[in-house]
Amino acid sequence: MEEHLIGPISDVLYSYVLVYLLVAVGIYFTIRTRFIQIRYFKRMLGQLTHSRTHDEGISSFQAFCVGLASRVGTGNIAGVAIALTVGGPGAIFWMWVVAAIGMATALIEATLGQIFKVRAGDGTFRGGPAFYIQRGLGSRAGGIIFAVLLIFTFGIAFNMVQANAIAAVLNASYAIETGWTTVGLVVLAAPVLFGGVKRVARIAEIVLPLMAIAYVLLALVIVAINIDFLPQVFAQIIGGAFGLTELAGGFAGGIAAAMLNGVKRGLFSNEAGMGSAPNVAATATVSHPVKQGLIQSLGVFVDTMIVCTATAFIILVSGPEIYDPSTPTRVEGATLTQAAIAQGLGSWTVSLLTVLVFVFAFSSVLGNYVYAEINLFFLGAKRLIINVFRVAVLVAIAVGALSELTLVWGLADVAMGLMALVNLVAICLLGKWAFAAIKDYHRQSQAGEDPVFIADEAGLPGTLEGDIWVRRVVDPAGVSSGG
Numbered sequence: 001m002e003e004h005l006i007g008p009i010s011d012v013l014y015s016y017v018l019v020y021l022l023v024a025v026g027i028y029f030t031i032r033t034r035f036i037q038i039r040y041f042k043r044m045l046g047q048l049t050h051s052r053t054h055d056e057g058i059s060s061f062q063a064f065c066v067g068l069a070s071r072v073g074t075g076n077i078a079g080v081a082i083a084l085t086v087g088g089p090g091a092i093f094w095m096w097v098v099a100a101i102g103m104a105t106a107l108i109e110a111t112l113g114q115i116f117k118v119r120a121g122d123g124t125f126r127g128g129p130a131f132y133i134q135r136g137l138g139s140r141a142g143g144i145i146f147a148v149l150l151i152f153t154f155g156i157a158f159n160m161v162q163a164n165a166i167a168a169v170l171n172a173s174y175a176i177e178t179g180w181t182t183v184g185l186v187v188l189a190a191p192v193l194f195g196g197v198k199r200v201a202r203i204a205e206i207v208l209p210l211m212a213i214a215y216v217l218l219a220l221v222i223v224a225i226n227i228d229f230l231p232q233v234f235a236q237i238i239g240g241a242f243g244l245t246e247l248a249g250g251f252a253g254g255i256a257a258a259m260l261n262g263v264k265r266g267l268f269s270n271e272a273g274m275g276s277a278p279n280v281a282a283t284a285t286v287s288h289p290v291k292q293g294l295i296q297s298l299g300v301f302v303d304t305m306i307v308c309t310a311t312a313f314i315i316l317v318s319g320p321e322i323y324d325p326s327t328p329t330r331v332e333g334a335t336l337t338q339a340a341i342a343q344g345l346g347s348w349t350v351s352l353l354t355v356l357v358f359v360f361a362f363s364s365v366l367g368n369y370v371y372a373e374i375n376l377f378f379l380g381a382k383r384l385i386i387n388v389f390r391v392a393v394l395v396a397i398a399v400g401a402l403s404e405l406t407l408v409w410g411l412a413d414v415a416m417g418l419m420a421l422v423n424l425v426a427i428c429l430l431g432k433w434a435f436a437a438i439k440d441y442h443r444q445s446q447a448g449e450d451p452v453f454i455a456d457e458a459g460l461p462g463t464l465e466g467d468i469w470v471r472r473v474v475d476p477a478g479v480s481s482g483g
Contacts, residue, residue: 006410013417019263022273025424026101029108032431033438037103037297043445044298047291058124062201063284064295067277069204070154070367071270071303072212072360077353078165079265080311081336084323087261089233090240092312094262095269099304102272103297109427110296111434112136113278114289119468120377124197127282128371129275129423130378135465136430142422146275147375149419154276155372155393157412160400162361162368167401173354182401186394188362193369193390197283200366211359212307218352219310222344226317233316269308270300274416275423279371288451289469290441293434315340369393432461 030037048061083091109129116135117127130150134143163185170176192199223230240258271277281296315323318340341349372393376386427434440458444451455469 006414010410010413010417013414014264015260018417018420019260019267021424022105022267022420023098023101023263025273025428026098026105028428029104029431030101032435033104033107035104036107036438037100037301040294041301044294044301047294048298058198058201058283058285059205060284060286060292060295062205063280063292064299065204065208066197066201066280066283066367066370067296067299068212068302068367069200069208069363070276070280070371071299072208072307072363076269076303076307076360077311077337077357079269080308081315083261083265084312084315085336087258088240089236089312089316090238090242090258091262091265092237092309092316093241094259095266095304095308095312096262098263098266099270099272099300102267102270102304103300105427106270106272106277106300107290107293107297108431108434109273109275109278109423110281111289111293111437112427112430113282114284114286114292115433115437115464115469117282117468118466122196122198125283125285125468126374126377128279128374128378129426130375131282132278132430133422133426134378136433137426142426143378146419146422146426147378149415149422150275150279150375151372151389153412153415153419154368155389156396157415158368159365159393160396160403161412162364163397163400164403166358166361169354169357173350178402182398185362185365185397185401189365189397190390190394192366193393194387197370197373200370201283204363204366207359208363211356211363212302215356216306216310218341218345218349219314222341223313223317225344226319229317229319233313236316237312265308266304270303272300273424273427274420276371276419278423279374280367283374288441288444288453289434289437290451290453293437311337314344318343365397436460 048064080092080095083095087094112132113127113129116132117125118131118135120126130143130147133146134140163182166185167178167181170181171178192203241262267273277296277299281292284292284295286292315336322340322343323336338350338353341353369390372389373386376389381389436459437453440453441451453469454471455464457471458469
């Protein structure tokens with residue numbers, strides 16, 4: 001089934017539809033917002049550093065970390081290596097380009113998630129594409145379709161794949177039996193998942209930044225040791241991106257392979273436009289929707305420009321004995337990254353990389369679960385159903401660690417592709433709401449105010465129902481008691 005039906009559908013969806021559509025939407029939002037990801041980059045950093053825990057719900061920083069937990073996974077270590085082997089060094093340039101335009105898309109969809117969010121019973125908020133499709137476009141059916149696709153893709157399929165990756169790396173590095181890994185994963189995941197969105201947010205805000213910083217520092221040390229290779233690395237990336245090295249007698253792949261693989265790696269790593277990150281962006285308690293839009297846009301930068309680039313530089317400075325652009329498929333995937341790190345710092349780093357892969361993959365499991373729970377809430381699931389789903393996720397983790405997942409991965413690819421198509425249509429139709437919010441944010445910022453979003457004063461293109469974005473008392477930190 002997978003080989004004869006799912007595979008071809010996935011190939012067409014990703015190679016001929018989604019890549020071009022995601023890029024086109026990113027360019028549109030970049031131009032329409034006048035390159036907001038560049039103009040407001042300093043504000044993104046400022047918003048992140050001023051984010052704090054909010055007693056009533058989830059802080060901006062916590063939501064940022066949960067979103068990053070889902071984005072940053074084994075793909076940042078193995079996926080970038082695959083892009084290099086298939087597309088050559090030039091793929092990294094196109095990965096940067098697509099992340100830069102994707103930052104605008106991420107800002108728009110996260111802002112929409114905030115505008116159309118709803119209040120949950122525990123004092124936190126829920127939102128995302130399913131919510132803005134229903135509330136903004138008036139389509140309950142469209143919201144249900146999106147929610148079902150996401151629940152299967154992130155709640156079940158992707159968690160199976162991440163568990164499988166963890167089991168594989170532990171078995172390869174330390175010969176740990178898959179059965180023991182399965183038990184360990186379930187024992188670790190259960191108390192976190194049953195704690196719900198708030199507990200996942202608390203775990204993510206501690207673990208994810210530490211591991212990401214550790215990985216980037218590892219890359220910086222390796223680059224510093226091999227600093228003489230750096231000019232050559234940039235020459236390979238720029239030359240490969242525009243086919244200059246091939247003309248000079250060089251690398252495998254060519255400009256088409258570099259562009260396609262770099263674009264795909266960037267898009268599917270940072271998830272901008274895919275409809276996943278807005279789910280957690282909507283949970284944050286902020287005084288203005290654009291504040292969280294800026295933070296989620298920064299998440300794209302961190303995922304691709306920092307973490308994925310760290311992997312690329314680790315490999316490219318390792319020298320031709322590890323990675324030779326003229327014969328790039330000699331070593332592939334995570335094995336290539338592992339070999340490059342060992343070359344740079346010694347064999348002891350195998351243990352460190354194993355820990356990093358484990359944490360990245362496990363944090364992805366937690367982030368993926370949050371997305372799914374939010375969409376269960378949209379479907380009206382009560383506590384019993386949510387608890388049953390938590391058990392189902394634990395079963396999926398166990399089965400994923402123990403099984404070959406070719407069919408599951410293929411189905412997940414198609415489901416995520418369809419999910420992205422639904423979201424892209426929605427954010428293009430609803431873009432005017434986000435543009436109005438950005439204009440309101442800019443107006444208040446220019447006046448020297450800490451922006452506070454009041455729905456009936458923001459110049460929105462329609463009436464926003466609900467009691468969240470209404471006038472209310474704002475505390476000294478600028479956080480609305482309702483937003």
